[in-house]
Amino acid sequence: MRFELTAEQTGFARSLEDLLTRTDTAGANRSWSDGDHRPGLALWSRLAGLGVTSLATEATPVEVCVAFEALGRHAVPGPWIESAAFLPVALPDVDLSGSMATVAVPPHVPFATDADVVNQVYAVADARLRRATVQEQQGSVDRSRHLFEVAAGDPVEHGDLTAAFDLAALATAAELLGAGERVLENSVAHVKQRSQFGRAIGSYQAIKHQLADVRIALDFARPLVHGAAVNPKPRAVSAAKVQAAEAANRAARVGLQVHGAIGYTAELDLSLWLLRIRALIPAWGTPAHHRERLLADLLETR
Structure with a gap:
């Protein structure tokens, strides 16, 4: 099957890319990490104006993936997966397009992301979506993802939580894909500029092969x-999440290696994508969980 984006989807992707390219998303990410949410909230409003927060209910999962790949490619901060993927499906009768919300879905998502800045906090407990109260903050490998323990409270009327989880996992896969693409792009640019023994390191076959593998x-x-x-069945979502996590992880490892010692520094913007990838690989279902779900589905259909 040959898959191509429609003209409208391509135009939407171009609009997102133009907006994010003109914005200092790395600066917004760093400010968000330090507790200054103003640049990130301003960017949130602009993206919401393009309809990103409404895609889960007013468009298809294809548009969701287009948006989240762009968010990953530019390391945009904020609880996007929770607000624009999971909760719109979990709360189909609640208009969340103009607000920022977050949710914890143990055991796959034990903490609520950015609960210090959102308007609404939820948690899944006993197979019910419930309102939640914010408790102690936990550390995260990605400083732009502020994680909080939450206590589940009264239940609310909700929709299909399994479908909501699958869309969130798919959005995570798309974001990983975008982050991996950005790391590869930065790595290729770096090896063309960095010289060793009088040659750009990108001219060495060993470097070329590693980047080609990415x-x-x-x-x-x-x-x-x-x-x-296109066909968001659990088996397809799990396969996508596993492969996107593996690809992004490979991009991160190779990117770190070709950048050398400077790749380990927080001052280099590359670190924003490396840490985002590290944080998203286990988010919304670890690779092990999705492999188990994929295997169970395959065995059931034999």
């Missing part, structure tokens, strides 16, 4: 993400 991994992940967006 390119292949990302190109193998994208059809699975798009396929799950």
